[in-house]
Amino acid sequence: MSDARSDGSTGRPGDTRLPKSVVELPRQVREELTRRLRRNKRAFREDDIQIVEGPLLRRAVGASALGNCMEWFDFGIYSYLAAIIGKVFFPSASPTAQLISSFATFAAAFVVRPLGGLVFGPLGDRVGRQKVLATTMIMMAAGTFSIGLIPSYTTIGVAAPVLLLIARMVQGFSTGGEYGGASTFVSEYAPDRRRGFLSSWLDFGTFVGYALGSALVTVLNLTLSDAAMLSWGWRVPFLIAGPLGAIGLYIRLRLEESPAFQQQLDEHEKSLAQASVGGEFKDIIGRHWRELLLCMGIVLLYNVTNYMVTGFMPTYLTEDLHHSPTFADLLVLIGMLWIVLLITFIGRLSDRVGRRPVYAVSAAAMIVLAVPSFLLLMSGGTWLPLLGMLILATLLACFAAPSAATLPALFPTAVRYAAMGIGFNVAVAAFGGTTPLVTEALVNLTGDNLAPAYYLMLAGAIGLITVRFLPESAQMPLNGSRPMVGSRQEEQELISTSKDLYLLAEGGPRAV
Numbered sequence: 001m002s003d004a005r006s007d008g009s010t011g012r013p014g015d016t017r018l019p020k021s022v023v024e025l026p027r028q029v030r031e032e033l034t035r036r037l038r039r040n041k042r043a044f045r046e047d048d049i050q051i052v053e054g055p056l057l058r059r060a061v062g063a064s065a066l067g068n069c070m071e072w073f074d075f076g077i078y079s080y081l082a083a084i085i086g087k088v089f090f091p092s093a094s095p096t097a098q099l100i101s102s103f104a105t106f107a108a109a110f111v112v113r114p115l116g117g118l119v120f121g122p123l124g125d126r127v128g129r130q131k132v133l134a135t136t137m138i139m140m141a142a143g144t145f146s147i148g149l150i151p152s153y154t155t156i157g158v159a160a161p162v163l164l165l166i167a168r169m170v171q172g173f174s175t176g177g178e179y180g181g182a183s184t185f186v187s188e189y190a191p192d193r194r195r196g197f198l199s200s201w202l203d204f205g206t207f208v209g210y211a212l213g214s215a216l217v218t219v220l221n222l223t224l225s226d227a228a229m230l231s232w233g234w235r236v237p238f239l240i241a242g243p244l245g246a247i248g249l250y251i252r253l254r255l256e257e258s259p260a261f262q263q264q265l266d267e268h269e270k271s272l273a274q275a276s277v278g279g280e281f282k283d284i285i286g287r288h289w290r291e292l293l294l295c296m297g298i299v300l301l302y303n304v305t306n307y308m309v310t311g312f313m314p315t316y317l318t319e320d321l322h323h324s325p326t327f328a329d330l331l332v333l334i335g336m337l338w339i340v341l342l343i344t345f346i347g348r349l350s351d352r353v354g355r356r357p358v359y360a361v362s363a364a365a366m367i368v369l370a371v372p373s374f375l376l377l378m379s380g381g382t383w384l385p386l387l388g389m390l391i392l393a394t395l396l397a398c399f400a401a402p403s404a405a406t407l408p409a410l411f412p413t414a415v416r417y418a419a420m421g422i423g424f425n426v427a428v429a430a431f432g433g434t435t436p437l438v439t440e441a442l443v444n445l446t447g448d449n450l451a452p453a454y455y456l457m458l459a460g461a462i463g464l465i466t467v468r469f470l471p472e473s474a475q476m477p478l479n480g481s482r483p484m485v486g487s488r489q490e491e492q493e494l495i496s497t498s499k500d501l502y503l504l505a506e507g508g509p510r511a512v
Helices: 027-040 054-080 082-089 095-111 113-126 129-147 159-175 178-189 192-223 226-231 233-239 241-253 259-263 267-275 280-320 325-353 355-377 383-400 413-432 435-446 451-469 488-505
Strands: none
Touching (some): 054 082, 054 233, 082 095, 082 226, 082 280, 095 413, 095 435, 129 159, 159 178, 178 413, 192 325, 192 383, 226 233, 233 241, 325 355, 355 383, 435 451
């Protein structure tokens, strides 16, 4: 459609002769709605729009966030106890070898994450998101609980680290279906205008889970002697996973399936879904390889930072910088709580200014601030290391907040869960879960405690390149779903706006 108008208007959003409803639309939303209206050859009607009522929406978002909190409490506590786990399961090794062995077992869980994504992703697209998310909750709780029951190396010998590895792989397989499914589920429930804010509650739950794990380990370190922690205290957080898993399962079984999955796509995507039963992955890679690369770039940026702060930092502060375990635990806990405070505000900001600006500014800040942050962590005293932690936590919050809204929007509903399972988990396995192992190895190899900062700078540079090609999805309807609104009033506003847009698309009146 040409920008030149017979009445002299430009057709640009800033043109005051355009209807106010059109002027206020972000450019990407206007273009997407216009495309849909042209395809339909009419303005929207009530049956073209999906309303998600407030109580149902709050229950879906709240339950997903709470379930995610429990899931990531289970998964995160291993990193806070990595040093002790190294002593329990690899006692004959040197302290450095113990630590690297513990992180290697941590990374092993990420090796099987893509396999979990390959299994759970297609299931989520065919049988529903809710059923698969209930299954991942059971598996995670079972894997975590079993770690608390494994005898030490001194009791059963080499069988102990083997059983630890198996339990971690069960956790990793479960996690392969968790984040992609949970983010898909929440994004498919959220109204278009507030998807960034509502989806950010999912990662709010993630970091609350991390914070609870950190807090519990901190309390245990403060109240138990080193001998007691090494003997039995480290098991307590893992054993708590049993009852938490039962609660999480109950919550997830009460959820209703997402509206987008219930709609099950337009006719083109229905045929695509049916055809993909025998060759879904070939179809995803063939049709959506660009989107998969973008997904992996954003996941790399987010999860290298994530596992640097949550997985590597507790051990880095104690083993490499020689801070006390209590100080290290408190520093990481404060960082987690800071993220919890920030994350939903940043999610709301991404709805207003767009996802791309949030990612771009934060990635650039990572490149600039990574080294100063680690220099602060290496300083003496309390306040300078705390400032360094808060800077890293702020950057992590900026990457986490828009991710659950951005990544599912890259793919159509028919293959969204499976595509997320591939892109997200391959990137996390290759770059996220290996971050503690790689950075600890780099520190030991080079003797440079700034090596983790250089790793973060590289992640920031890759993130900037990715954002350059990332399509803006703020306030946009999901690909393959009807426009989503949160009330009858929003529905009527969208119908009215669609009439104005359709007139413009068909060359009708443009004056207010």
